[in-house]
């Protein structure tokens with residue numbers, strides 16, 4: 001069993017401390033994204049900080065998911081996608097030729113709309129990343145990482161007696177928490193969530209929202225959601241996208257009660273969407 005404060009925890013705290021000096025965890029500058037000739041994101045600049053949950057909202061097709069995927073280079077997997085501009089993680093250009101994309105995706109983890117556990121045991125789902133990144137030097141250390149990750153994802157008590165069962169046999173909400181545990185296991189700095197509750201029932205959704213509250217501060221969290229009540233509940237910062245543009249970005253309370261832009265106001269009052 002690992003001690004509460006492992007080496008990777010210490011490293012994470014040091015990184016977190018670094019972000020308290022006022023630097024954003026992620027900075028996007030003049031980012032545009034094209035699919036072939038079609039521009040899906042137009043000249044977006046945004047800072048994502050460590051201590052807040054940031055929500056991306058906006059009508060269907062406005063580019064929320066596209067922009068989210070630029071933050072850990074998931075767009076690299078789409079042949080027609082091209083990204084312009086600059087995105088840094090702790091000041092480091094993530095699109096530079098020297099960037100190891102596998103490492104980047106461990107540092108900036110992602111949780112998708114539909115829970116996608118591997119067809120492996122619960123244990124192996126969480127142990128997968130630490131194994132490929134060589135984060136544990138012994139079986140007991142690996143077990144410690146798996147236990148801690150499942151605890152942080154609020155799933156340990158439900159699965160501790162059946163770690164050998166398949167991850168795909170869990171309920172949808174449990175599968176999504178397993179995917180969050182899998183992301184946490186490699187000690188990320190940022191967790192990107194792309195509509196993580198849209199396939200879940202209200203009780204499972206409430207559990208994920210509660211989890212987001214608990215994870216806040218430890219990881220920078222960015223959540224794409226089409227559900228404005230959810231954005232208002234879980235986030236402290238909100239970015240409103242429309243037709244590929246970042247229209248407004250600010251404190252969630254201000255965006256929802258006193259938006260500056262007419263387009264934001266029209267959207268949050270349900271005039272379109």
Ligand SMILES: Nc1ncnc2c1ncn2[C@@H]1O[C@H](COP(=O)(O)OP(=O)(O)OP(=O)(O)O)[C@@H](O)[C@H]1O
Pocket residue numbers: 035040058059060061062063064065066067078080226
């Ligand atoms: N793989 C792709 N190839 C071509 N065009 C794409 C691709 N993915 C997204 N697009 C287009 O880019 C634009 C932005 O889509 P995106 O999925 O990022 O929007 P979104 O705001 O996340 O929408 P939704 O809320 O419906 O998921 C849309 O016009 C969409 O059709």
